[in-house]
């Protein structure tokens with residue numbers, strides 16, 4: 001066993017763009033953030049863009065990725081990762097700018113930034129982790145909390161009559177972004193597909209076409225108070241019933 005460990009056979013492969021000294025990471029066991037960031041890391045490795053990448057993370061559990069990658073990284077004010085990465089990209093268009101945030105950061109406090117970056121077709125890549133709640137602050141209702149879902153601030157379940165319906169971010173971005181945008185929704189329940197979406201999003205920025213936006217359905221077992229089986233069922237069944245997984249916009253075509 002010791003020999004196998006030393007030969008690296010039992011060690012999970014780590015993307016080479018990850019900052020090894022900061023692993024193991026700080027997310028809770030069963031959290032989807034690490035799965036999304038691993039898929040992103042593999043996509044960056046395969047495209048060979050580590051040396052051009054700048055990475056921005058938000059307030060919320062996404063901030064635990066501030067030292068995740070061995071690239072220049074910035075952690076921004078809540079909801080402001082999109083304009084910060086936009087500024088860097090505009091100042092230096094050769095950079096590959098990646099903005100990483102939660103659903104609270106992207107769809108609540110930062111919604112105006114996401115909307116307007118999409119309207120302006122900023123040449124950046126935005127990756128949003130949708131875990132149906134405000135994870136870092138203890139599990140309050142987020143714009144993406146499902147109807148009937150119990151959270152700290154919806155103890156009887158979210159009532160859309162009172163709170164409105166959950167935000168469908170990719171649908172919103174796809175509706176307002178001009179030609180050249182790439183928009184998709186992936187899920188940690190299908191890592192291969194999600195990684196493919198992330199890779200296409202980065203390629204779209206490399207080609208200079210327009211904004212790329214990928215929402216990733218994710219897990220927060222700590223606040224959902226779910227065991228492993230319940231967590232997976234919620235991601236695979238409950239979330240995907242409401243949030244349809246797939247590509248919504250390809251750079252070549254603007255529908256409607």
Ligand SMILES: Cc1ncc(C[n+]2csc(CCOP(=O)(O)OP(=O)(O)O)c2C)c(N)n1
Nearest residue numbers: 060061062078102103104105133134135136
């Ligand atoms: C301006 C501001 N408002 C509120 C907060 C408190 N706050 C910190 S994290 C957070 C929620 C984060 O939720 P989300 O963006 O969904 O990310 P997650 O933790 O679920 O990954 C909030 C409201 C803050 N830090 N700054």
Ligand code: SF4
Nearest residue numbers: 027028031061135220
């Ligand atoms: S609180 Fe939720 S989102 Fe935050 S690290 Fe833990 S499981 Fe992940």
